[in-house]
Amino acid sequence: MLGGSAADVAPALLGAVLTSRAGPSDAGSVAVRITEVEAYEGALDPASHAYRGRTARNAVMFGPPGFLYVYFVYGMHWCLNVVCGAEGTSTALLLRAGQIIDGIELAHERRPSARTDADLARGPARLAAALGATGAQNGIDLLDPASPLHLLLPDQPPADVARGPRVGVSSAADAPWRFWLAGDRTVSPYRRAPRAPAPPVPRTGPA
Template identity: 50%
Template sequence: MDRRAGLVPATREALRGLPVEVAPRLLGGLLRVTVDGGTVAVRITEVEAYHGQGTGPVPDPGSHARSGPTARNATMWGEPGHLYVYLSHGIHSCVNVVSGPEGVAGGILLRGGEVVEGVEAAASRRPASRSPRDLARGPGRLGDAVGLRHPRHDGIDAVTGEERAGAVARLLLPAAPLADVSTGPRVGVAGIAGTHAFPWRFWVTGDPTVSAFRWGRGAAEAAR
């Protein structure tokens, strides 16, 4: 079914490029997660690329891995295709697809998507959502909707689909890149890293599940 819909299973090789190069290729793809027998699939509509220390030609001051390996960001330094699941503001589990060669840190934050399978399961995890559009609109909501939680599921392999802590995740990519893609500054990232100097946010143009833009601390001033 997925192949007929123009989707193919993600491979390590497809995710081996730098995050800023791979990120737009995830748009229109699918993350399907089964947790404790309940399955939710999200069509990816918005992503952000993040590089680690020494990754690519431009240092990324907005990345969790900007200062090198730590216990928190260890998954970002591993092989591509694993999911880096981190806790935001002590509440929300956010999901990133690791990309880049093993040993070079990189992650692609899944910022927004449309729940296309398991709407009832996603809604039960997101009771505050006012409409189906809002179930995975924003990275915290997306993480909640698919059921991945930090630290239990950090490092889960979305290429092989190997079970981890009661969860199985699979990533599927479009067979061909989407044509209608927009790009701009990352959302809520502080300082220069949240300006047009880093147009590393990519989204499906006009899609209603894309989150609203907001400046990070000091980013508006840095952009002037």
């Protein structure tokens, strides 16, 4: 399952369940069903952190699949990625959204601004916050049940998978490398990258 190009692996990750344990005890765990991901194709993808080669920050992406790559962005947010390519290929999948299926109360405590259950993990930084994930979990093995974060892949890929352009990326903005469960309420709203040029406006008024 894991080990191919990010776009190939992406549909298989939809419907997967990511479980986090708050601490040494099992009390306070939160589980999320992944409903939206984005593929980042490593050295082939201008939008990928691995596009310009290996650095201390992105080293995890160059490792074997099944590991967690966590990065810090905009000075305040953590984002979670699952390494999916073979060792050395640096492809990964960004977890963009999910549905909390266990530990809803704890998730609300971690995300006070979320007004509904669907808002708890609707967005990459929100998902990380709901799980209580930070850079401390960077590089852990998601396939190891003993890890603080554990990923359980579904028996078979979901049927209703939609795909489209990625959110918030300013390069390769049109590549259809975002995948989500069609119709799911927890999928984040599409937004073009802030710095991308405005789309052409047809001239309907007087010149």
